Each structure stands twice: as structure tokens, then as C-alpha cells.
Amino acid sequence: MNDHAPSSGNERTTPAGGSTSTDVVRLDDGHHAGTGGLPARFPDPGLPPHVHRLADADDRAARRAERQVATMFGISMLGTFVFLVAYFAIDASTGFFIPGIGNANLLNVVLGVTMAISLFGIGAGAVHWAKTLMPDEESVEERHPQRSDDASRAQAVDIILGGGEKAQLGRRPILKYSLGGALGLFALPFVLQVAGSLGPTPKHELAETIWDIKPSGDGKPGAPIRLLRDPELTPVKASDVTIGSVFHILPETFKDSTHLLEDKAKAAVLLMRLDPDNFDAGAQGQKALQWGYQGIVAYSKICTHVGCPVGLYEQQTHHLLCPCHQSTYDVTKDCEVIFGPAKRPLPQLKITVDDAGYLVAPEGFHEPVGPSFWER
DSSP states (O other): OOOSOOOOSOSEEOTTSOEEOSSOOOOSSSOOTTTOSSOTTSOOOSOOOOOOOHHHHOHHHHHHHHHHHHHHHHHHHHHHHHHHHHHHHSOTTOEEEETTTEEEEHHHHHHHHHHHHHHHHHHHHHHHHHHHTSOOOOOOOOOOOSSOOHHHHHHHHHHHHTHHHHTTTTTOHHHHHHHHHHHHHHTHHHHHHHHHSSOSOHHHHHHOOTTSOOOOTTSSOOOOEEEEETTTOOBOBGGGOOTTOEEEEEEGGGGGOSSHHHHHHHHOEEEEEOOGGGSOSSHHHHHHHHHSBTTEEEEESBOTTTOOBOOEEETTTTEEEOTTTOOEEEGGGTSEEEESSOOSOOOEEOOEEOTTSBEEESSOOSSOOSOOGGGO
């Protein structure tokens, strides 16, 4: 005879078909012998009661918080002011020694510290404002269709417009003015760096290269500059340049350069020799021939489109090709652009020979080298 009570469907059964009466849990009516309902480990998931802050109930505490926020914004303005003064007053070459670290640039350190103070003042003030004066009460809202009805949308607009009032901007104008001053001044360092630190205009910068001959000490014109092979930096004789050959050239003044990469980028030249009969009979071809020496011509290596190096010479067509965007220049027509996005010819370098037979440049380029965007 079976002594067990009928199964309720919530009992644990053994694999052999037997049953056990332990761990019986019934959730249909929420009751269990000895428990009196659900265990205490299931708390109410609702929001905790709102705890008012001191500034919510005490107007003196609110005014004190307001002054603290304004003070932080004032610290930000002070940091920005010191940044502006240091930017003009401290020499960029001034340095000082930091024990354990080494030499440091004074201007960079002062600008970095004051900008950090300025940014920290704005951030700390905004956080303190939100923590002490802005509403912090949480609320639960039932999910609704994605698009609200017109009344709810209008109500949302009213809530947004009323945000400034809840943030107490109207009641506490010192916050509004101090925040506006801090944010306004904080933008000035960036404006200064953009307006005052970009250097000369591109046209002026690209118009000067180390091919330009400087006057001698007695005021007379300087000596012509020899052409050197790149990268050997050895002088080139006219007899070394055969028809169809191409040389990458730098000026002899490159040896004394203190800004190697910048000077090389602007002064690089391509040297090649053509049969004088190959030059076009027009004005452009004759000008190229006259500025050369016995068919040897020299042109800037920097493409006039975006500054890529023009290094591909087609011996049969006498074309120079830029590999970046396929701008093509005709050497027989003073490097006139015959294809591609470039808008002007490569600048030609006038060359001749000295008494020893070496190729020299008696003057620099007559126009800026490189990209022609400065013409716009």
C-alpha cells in the first residue's frame, strides 16, 4: 500500500520513478509552511524615497553653494587670463631645469598648467552646480508609444523651456554671468593659437627657397649656387648629363641648412637633357631652352597640384608625370600641364656653367614652388 500523499506536480522525482517530499515550493498562492509568504530576500523593486539636500531646504545653504560654483568659474577665468598674459609675455625659447626630469620649456609648462586650471574650474563648477542646486529627484514613467500625442509633445517643449528656471538661472544671475565669462574666456586661447601661430601665408613661405642667392658682405650680388646630386651631394658637370638622363638635384647651400627636411622639400629639382631640336618652337619651348644650358633644363620637383614629388620622366615623349594624381607636364613646352588636376607649370630654375664646367644657378625660382592653392 502506498503511504505517500498524491503528487502535487512540484515534487522532485528520482530517475527510477521514486519520489521525495523534500524541497517542496509552491508559488501559486504565495504560501509555504513555516514561511508565511515570499521570503524576505525579494525586496520591493520601487525607487527609494527621495532625500532632500541641504540646499533644497535651507536658502542660506543654497546661496553658499551658489558662491562656491561662482568661485570655481572665477578660478577658470583667472587661469584663462594668466594663459593669455603668458602667451605674449614669456619668450618661447625660455627654459628651466626640473630636478629628476630635466630641462623644460617655461612657456609650454605655464600654458599647459593654466589651461588645465581653466578647464578644471569650468568642469568642477558645473558638477557642483548639478550636485547641489539642480533637481535630483528620480521618477518612474510608464512606457508609451514612440510618438506621443500632440498634448504630450507640447508638454515636453514646456519642460525643456522650463529647464533654465529649474536650474535657477533666472533666480541666480551670478551663476549665469560667471559661467558665461568662464566659457567665453576659455575660447580665447584657441582663437589666439589659430590666429597667431600659423606663421606666414603659404605664398610667402613657398616663394623663398635655399636657391635664393644672398648678397655678399660688400653688398655685391652673391656667387651662383652649384647644383649637387641627391643624395651624394656632389657637384654636377654639364658633360655628366647625357641626353635622356635625369638627375635629382639640391643646391650647394643645402650643406649649411639647419632645417634639412623643410628646405629639401622646397628646393628639390629635376635635371634632364634633351636635344635642343626637341624643344617646341613656340614661346614656351624657347623660354625653356634659353633658361637651360645646351639642352640641359632644371625644374622644381614639387607638383603644383598638392605637392607630391614629380619623379617619372618619359624619355620618348619628354613628359614628367606626378604619381599621385597623374598630372603630366611637357618639358618641351616649359613643363606646361597637358593632363591632370595641376593648374600651372612647374617652376623652372635658370642654370648655366661656371669656369670649371660645373652647373650653377645664377638666381632662384621666379615664382613660388609647390601647390598653387595660395592663388585662390
